[in-house]
Amino acid sequence: MLNIQNLTVSVDDKTILKGLNLNVPAGEVHAIMGPNGAGKSTLGYTLAGRPNYEVTQGVVDFNGEDLLDKEVHERAAAGLYLSFQYPLEIPGVPAMTFIRTALNAQRKVRGEEEMSAPEFLKTIREVAKTLKIDMDMLKRPLNVGFSGGEKKRMEVLQMALLQPKFLILDETDSGLDIDALKVVSDGVNALRAPDRGMLVITHYQRLLDHIKPDRIHILVDGRIVHSGGPELALELEAHGYDRYVNEAA
Amino acid sequence: MAAVKETIETVQKLETYAHGFVTDIETEYAPKGLNADIVRFISAKKNEPQWMLDYRLAAFERWQSMDEPDWAKVHYQKVDYQDLYYYAAPKPKPKLNSLDEVDPELLAVYAKLGIPLKEQEVLAGVASAPKYAVDAVFDSVSVVTTFKEELKKSGVIFCSISEALREHPQLVKEYLGSVVPVSDNYFAALNAAVFSDGSFVYVPPGVRCPMELSTYFRINAENTGQFERTLIIADKGAYVSYLEGCTAPMRDENQLHAAVVELVAMEDASIKYSTVQNWYPGDAEGKGGIYNFVTKRADCRGARSKVSWTQVETGSAVTWKYPSCILRGDDSVGEFYSIAVTNGMQQADTGTKMIHLGKNTRSRIISKGVSAGKSSNTYRGLVSAHAKAGGARNFTQCDSLLIGKTCAAHTVPYVESDTASAQFEHEATTTRLSEDQLFYAMQRGLSQEEAVALLVNGFVREVLQELPMEFAVEAQKLLAISLEGSVG
Numbered sequence: 192m193l194n195i196q197n198l199t200v201s202v203d204d205k206t207i208l209k210g211l212n213l214n215v216p217a218g219e220v221h222a223i224m225g226p227n228g229a230g231k232s233t234l235g236y237t238l239a240g241r242p243n244y245e246v247t248q249g250v251v252d253f254n255g256e257d258l259l260d261k262e263v264h265e266r267a268a269a270g271l272y273l274s275f276q277y278p279l280e281i282p283g284v285p286a287m288t289f290i291r292t293a294l295n296a297q298r299k300v301r302g303e304e305e306m307s308a309p310e311f312l313k314t315i316r317e318v319a320k321t322l323k324i325d326m327d328m329l330k331r332p333l334n335v336g337f338s339g340g341e342k343k344r345m346e347v348l349q350m351a352l353l354q355p356k357f358l359i360l361d362e363t364d365s366g367l368d369i370d371a372l373k374v375v376s377d378g379v380n381a382l383r384a385p386d387r388g389m390l391v392i393t394h395y396q397r398l399l400d401h402i403k404p405d406r407i408h409i410l411v412d413g414r415i416v417h418s419g420g421p422e423l424a425l426e427l428e429a430h431g432y433d434r435y436v437n438e439a440a
Numbered sequence: 441m442a443a444v445k446e447t448i449e450t451v452q453k454l455e456t457y458a459h460g461f462v463t464d465i466e467t468e469y470a471p472k473g474l475n476a477d478i479v480r481f482i483s484a485k486k487n488e489p490q491w492m493l494d495y496r497l498a499a500f501e502r503w504q505s506m507d508e509p510d511w512a513k514v515h516y517q518k519v520d521y522q523d524l525y526y527y528a529a530p531k532p533k534p535k536l537n538s539l540d541e542v543d544p545e546l547l548a549v550y551a552k553l554g555i556p557l558k559e560q561e562v563l564a565g566v567a568s569a570p571k572y573a574v575d576a577v578f579d580s581v582s583v584v585t586t587f588k589e590e591l592k593k594s595g596v597i598f599c600s601i602s603e604a605l606r607e608h609p610q611l612v613k614e615y616l617g618s619v620v621p622v623s624d625n626y627f628a629a630l631n632a633a634v635f636s637d638g639s640f641v642y643v644p645p646g647v648r649c650p651m652e653l654s655t656y657f658r659i660n661a662e663n664t665g666q667f668e669r670t671l672i673i674a675d676k677g678a679y680v681s682y683l684e685g686c687t688a689p690m691r692d693e694n695q696l697h698a699a700v701v702e703l704v705a706m707e708d709a710s711i712k713y714s715t716v717q718n719w720y721p722g723d724a725e726g727k728g729g730i731y732n733f734v735t736k737r738a739d740c741r742g743a744r745s746k747v748s749w750t751q752v753e754t755g756s757a758v759t760w761k762y763p764s765c766i767l768r769g770d771d772s773v774g775e776f777y778s779i780a781v782t783n784g785m786q787q788a789d790t791g792t793k794m795i796h797l798g799k800n801t802r803s804r805i806i807s808k809g810v811s812a813g814k815s816s817n818t819y820r821g822l823v824s825a826h827a828k829a830g831g832a833r834n835f836t837q838c839d840s841l842l843i844g845k846t847c848a849a850h851t852v853p854y855v856e857s858d859t860a861s862a863q864f865e866h867e868a869t870t871t872r873l874s875e876d877q878l879f880y881a882m883q884r885g886l887s888q889e890e891a892v893a894l895l896v897n898g899f900v901r902e903v904l905q906e907l908p909m910e911f912a913v914e915a916q917k918l919l920a921i922s923l924e925g926s927v928g
Binding site for chain 1: 874875876877879880881882883884885886887888890891894895897898899900901902
């Protein structure tokens with residue numbers, strides 16, 4: 192599904208990712224863990240196509256297509272979704288309007304019909320209920336004045352409506368209390384499917400108690416230095432990243 | 441390569457200004473240039489009473505002694521006033537008895553612009569869609585006004601100002617120039633001398649005008665100035681909502697549009713005046729486009745009267761325009777909601793004046809400026825309170841949004857108060873369209889242009905909400921089109 196080879200990326204002339212290799216097959220959930228500054232968020236941003244994230248080397252294959260050749264919105268239409276660590280506030284644009292515009296924009300790129308207003312309303316109502324989001328909140332400008340937890344729930348609401356093929360969750364647990372973490376994780380787990388891949392970027396093991404990964408990769412200084420099964424998270428929780436940092440250095 | 445580039449640019453131009461077509465229609469002109477004889481010619485064309493001709497001639501004399509203002513933050517090649525036609529009209533047809541007799545070519549023009557000039561077309565629309573009456577002004581003359589009969593039943597007079605001069609001379613004489621005197625400014629004096637048409641509205645006491653009124657201005661002829669004159673009077677306790685729209689063909693030379701709009705609101709009356717201005721803005725290099733030098737002013741003459749200006753300004757090469765309110769009546773209210781978008785080489789210097797004369801008068805100013813390309817966008821406003829305007833209140837909010845790094849936004853607020861009990865508040869912000877917000881919206885599937893349009897619409901939403909529903913939708917589309925190619 193997502194195959195990354197030798198990915199090298201610089202931001203403002205500083206090399207952050209240094210020949211990263213990663214393969215996430217469809218139906219699997221992989222976690223990227225690593226110390227601060229290792230390049231975890233850079234990986235997510237690069238895959239999504241953020242401007243100024245310059246790919247100097249490497250190839251990313253997404254379902255048989257060259258992902259890096261596509262523009263940001265084309266990657267989204269192809270099914271790539273990045274859940275932001277710090278979701279942006281969009282003043283003056285009601286959440287509902289934002290999501291519907293995005294959904295129909297994606298459909299247009301894929302040559303599909305627009306979703307009708309009643310169908311959209313029905314769908315969003317159902318999803319909002321499971322995420323404990325009040326419909327009134329969806330009439331407010333997206334994320335403006337929302338709490339950290341509310342913003343993260345809005346990210347999950349959007350993925351549930353956009354139904355992407357591949358999800359990147361960037362530090363989705365940051366800023367969440369334990370109840371919110373449960374709601375958000377349940378929302379993400381509901382999207383686990385045999386034809387969908389996920390990449391969970393996190394600093395802490397806590398999130399992985401809720402979203403159980405198939406594989407864990409440790410990212411240090413721009414490279415994957417170690418990969419293993421779910422048990423790796425517990426080892427990291429007990430001993431920290433020091434061993435891997437020292438090995439890399 | 442050059443040819444290819446040119447083709448691409450030409451196509452882009454066509455896409456960005458959809459109203460740029462020229463209509464080949466038989467046109468009658470006054471001789472080129474401006475002198476007292478031209479003023480007489482225009483007045484004679486319209487069979488005006490002697491007092492009107494005298495008014496025009498006095499204005500012309502006054503204008504000759506005045507200088508063109510240069511305090512606005514705009515730069516443009518001065519107009520050669522002797523190189524213009526001051527009167528251009530589609531060749532006259534015999535007097536029209538019904539809409540069916542309007543030149544089909546003219547009807548086609550308005551159909552192309554999406555303006556329904558046939559009453560049944562409006563009626564044939566969605567059952568729930570509100571009706572609105574249209575006065576269509578083509579170059580110097582009003583070609584047709586719809587729904588006149590239906591309006592007459594409720595006592596509302598809606599017609600061209602030329603017709604009003606013939607049919608209701610006393611009303612025109614009483615109010616014309618009572619808000620914007622001839623001597624007010626250079627362009628107002630010029631307008632008073634040579635204005636050729638515009639709309640006239642009178643709503644009698646206690647009447648709520650049963651439908652939206654609108655005027656659609658179209659400049660078609662070459663080398664022609666358009667001098668529109670609009671006068672709206674809402675008598676005691678009356679209400680009217682009026683909207684104007686404007687377009688022009690794409691031409692390489694600049695064309696002058698110098699309008700004067702006067703609103704009079706008597707006791708307890710309320711006027712809502714909305715503008716969607718989309719004159720041709722010129723090309724990307726700043727060639728051509730309309731000079732939009734306009735004086736708009738409302739007199740809240742009676743106690744508790746209210747005037748609300750809403751403008752969406754996306755067109756014109758140069759805009760010089762300050763729709764204002766004189767808050768004369770005690771407890772009267774003035775509002776100004778503005779969206780001004782400039783792209784390419786456009787320059788806009790626009791804002792408002794709220795002159796508080798009466799007690800406990802209130803005003804509210806919400807201005808949203810969006811600048812892109814190499815354009816310059818200035819908000820200029822005056823809020824003043826007279827010594828007798830005890831308890832006057834104003835709230836002003838001026839927000840500027842910059843797209844890209846080559847545009848400019850300026851805010852020039854003047855505040856004067858001669859009374860200690862006035863309360864004036866002013867808030868202003870300037871922000872650049874955030875790369876992060878753009879990236880976020882694009883990550884969710886919006887193309888760059890869609891993302892810009894969505895964010896800009898969010899930025900101006902407060903003002904869009906003030907527009908009548910169906911025009912708000914139009915305005916939203918217009919904003920997106922005006923900002924095409926503004927990023928990247």
